[in-house]
Amino acid sequence: MATFLHDDNLNAEIGRVFREANQQLVIISPFIKLHSRLKDELKSKEHPHKIAITVVFGKNEKRLEKSLGPEEFNFLKELPNITIKYNERLHAKYYANEKTAILSSMNLYDFSQNNNIEFGILTESSLLGDISNNLTGLTLDRDAQEYFQKVTGNSRTVFSNKPVYQDGGMLSKVFKKYVAFETEVDELSEQILNTEKKKVKPRSKGVQAEVNGVTGYCIRTGVEIPFNPKKPLSDKAFRQWNRYKDKDYSEKFCHFSGESSNGNTSVSKPILKENWNEAKKYISS
Incomplete structure (x- = not known):
């Protein structure tokens, strides 16, 4: 089932994608500056280590902080199960959890959410939906998922955190105890957090x-x-x-x-x- 979204409905459904993500969350957007409501959704997760988050951003190859600023990166890098990827050709926008996906014109940028005219196409999958799609040939959600899996696979991993579990012996696969997370890849801290500030241009004193x-x-x-x-x-x-x-x-x-x-x-x-x-x-x- 596909639903056309715009204005407040689009923002509300993107919020729902974040809120109802229990296993995975995919964020694909050239520019990322999360609205405070979306950050709150991620902060409120009871077991954030169980949600595999994939972020793909793009543009501004030589100035990555223009696409993913220090404030956003500082927030994202504290999530325990996240992979951040970069693709210089990215222009598409896609937001999904394990059940719901949105194809959209809108960057995940708070200014876009508050000011721009944007639209989205919502797709939701279920057992009944999967059966009917197979019978009728309507595979929009699957086609989109497969396409963006390829986009993600063709994008370079620039940061990743993975959860660490306590060794529980033979039963560890069933009864895993989360203890911490560790950073496996980090190419962003140096590029984003340590970016030198733009020097102030000299000014002539005593002028109006x-x-x-x-x-x-x-x-x-x-x-x-x-x-x-x-x-x-x-x-x-x-x-x-x-x-x-x-x-x-x-x-x-x-x-x-x-x-x-x-x-x-x-x-x-x-x-x-x-x-x-x-x-x-x-x-x-």
């Missing part, structure tokens, strides 16, 4: 921002704009922000330096704390 054209950066897109903490968005980004006018909505960049803010800037606080003392020198009195 708007009058002398000191460079600033849009806190949503990172493009260069005049430095003015009261107007830290480009015209296009402002039109997007103005739909909801949430001054505390987390943005991506520091208005003063242009470096990634990892969600620690907003219209109300457009400059990272560590840059504030320097930035005050260029704010018009």
